[in-house]
Amino acid sequence: MDYYLNLINTIGIHTLLGLSAYLLILTGQVSMAQAGFFGIGAYTAAILTVIFEWSILSAIGAAMLVSGGVAFLVGFPALRVRGLMLVVATIAFSEFARMFFYNLKWRVVRDGAEIGPDGTMGFAEIRYFNDNGWLNWEVTIFLWVFVAVVMALIWWSDKTRIGAVLRAVGEDELAADSTGINVTVVKIAAMTAGGVVAGLAGSLYAHQVTDLDHHTFTVLLATFAIAYPILGGLSNVFGTLIAVLFIQGLLVEGLRFLGDWRMLLFGALIILAMNIKPLGLFDNQTIRILRNALGVKRRSGSV
Amino acid sequence: MEDFWYEFVEVTQTISDGLLFGSTYALIGVGFTLIFGAMGKLNMAYAAAALGGAYAGLAGFVLIKAPLVLVFGISAVAAAVLGYAIYFACFRFIPINNHLAALMASVGGLFFIDEVVVHVTRGSPLTFPSMFGDVFFEIGPYGIRGDLIFVFVIGLISTGILLYILFKTRLGLATRAVAQQDVAARLCGIGVHSTNSVTFAIAGVLGGIAGAMTAAAVGVLSPVMTVPLTIKGIIVAVIGGLGSIPGAIIAGLFVGGFENVFLYFRGIDERDMYVVALLFLFLVFRPNGLFGTAITRD
């Protein structure tokens, strides 16, 4: 049972991660910085609950603010680089964040034991849920409430002018600019929002695994983050969720019996997917076909 | 005064060692920049292919006691083959303006090659033979490691051959034509796919040599080297200006020296942070790198 709860938690956290990248890719910014924001959220929330003994909600809130703030700052230099160069720059940022946490040492003695991030040894003993008597299924529900809220928010904003403006910027910046959309504001806002969501994911992650290691926050994680919205397509948030279910559920866990060979399969599957359906698994056509088949009518002003 | 002189010697020694080692970064950077110049795309699997080639070379050494020159040769050829395979799997069939899908596919390639290597070697690092490891020149207060000189010289020769191919042969001409105007090149009868696959193969040769060089200089070959090498290669290509070969060379040497200086002053844990920060500075203030052409591709 615990095994499955763990899996469901991981799916939830990765969905948040994917959604944070989704917002950015809508505006045409392919960002590998989500791993960095994830890590910042994780360490901030963990430090707050472990060293400063904050409650979980305030810690998560603060972590979201911090990672959002960093994302806001990253947003400005990100404006100056386009396309692949942005990928490179954001990889650099995530790596920088990872190395920063690799070197972070902040040990505090409490009740006779040392706690806190310990540089290269990682950050263990993030025991908030345990210490406060949370049952495993309670953690899962808690986590998924956040996921549901974020998904709902993004789904809703897609139906308002926000969604259309984001996509307009992603489609054609020059036309957007000439049509009166302040591209700078939109892109930085997207980056900030992405940072907030990734920070949320990180803070939940830290408390779920109770043990942070810099190896988690690598380019691999950042790749997962953008893989979900790309594979799932950009039409709506459910594409991302399905992509997470597919990748995490099937490949990583369900194929565990393949043992060490699953990464091999993962790599091969990505290559295959990109060759066969470069637009993602749920591109516009698929959605439109599904809609027609199910007889869903669209009102003016909705996607 | 004595102390200052001592520091000075130490630092310049560090810089020169770094410069020599930087020739490996230069080659990897050239490989990335070649592919970006030819196709406008970033091949994330490049360094993995390079190290894969180095592993093949090591296998040659271990299995048939190949002399070092042959080891380098095997590395080059193996990496070229891997390079071609990556082109075929990750770039050939993806629509030409879908940079993202190609990038993702090459990331998949990176994972794939990495895993294969991990399986075959069971994850443990292997020693790589180095040439002239015990040779050591002394010039005044400076000591120059023979193996670093060897590595540097190989780098020079490889670059020379590459430039010869690019600028003095028909193949090179075709490559440059495709890089600049692929539609026009096709109209002139130049096969874009065959030219691009050759570009990948040439880049692969460089990569294999670079991988073997890195392993020879460090003395060890291990799968954990893949991601850092990928990142450093990209950093070098970007700082040098994507698409510019002389830029990549100079940037490679520069990053090598720079990195070593930080190793000396701040230790290995913080060293990479500064390299990455350097990239950031360049991207913000000089996104075209040192010699890059204006990047209008998205």
Add this chain to the structure above:
Amino acid sequence: MLEIKTLSKHFGGVKAVDNLDLQVERGEIMGLIGPNGSGKSTLVNLVCGVLKPTSGEVIFEGNPMAGQVPCARLRHGIARTFQNIRLFGGLTVWQNLWVARNSTEDIRSQNILRRWLGSGTTLKREIETMLEFSNLADKADVLASNLAFGEQRRLELARAVAAKPRLLLLDEPAAGMNQAEVAELEQRIRSLREQGITILLVEHVMQLVMGVTDRITVLNFGSKIAEGSPNDIQENTAVQEAYLGHSD
């Protein structure tokens, strides 16, 4: 209303626009013609802020536009259409107009939440009116990329008008149209003028230029070679030479 003073744009050695002086009066329809490569599109880009001038000034309603990006100029009241249509293909017709209503006075005076939602019956009615005007009312939910060519052109125009500009720059709006479509476009441009919009029309299609403009400026090699009423321009020998060459 629009003043262009000694405006120049050099691309390396090429003088795309060369020391150009031009005035457009409020309420008029000014035509801008010239052979290919004479700098017309560059001029449009300079006025709209897509390109920065090498020297000279663009002044709109007395305000210098130097350093203002396109979306800022839109707020001042300058809108444009693109020669090669740049619609948001992945958005529907409705959404294309919806986002264009981003920066008009009445929208910006609303509070943030209402702006983001983009809802409200006034807005809805306004967009519906614009769709009627452009004969696109029944296509509101169609993706812009799925429209026929003529419909795309109409949407391109509608989108520029949606921003409630006071000056509208049209970059070859009649390209690829048949005679009937050009006549329709002529009607539409006239009614835009009746709504109080000043128009700068860059065009090759003479039927449209001669039919709808009050004054015409002729460019060649980046500078002005003639200016006057449509009749004057038709008689002007310099203009004929620019288009047809000498007969020696």
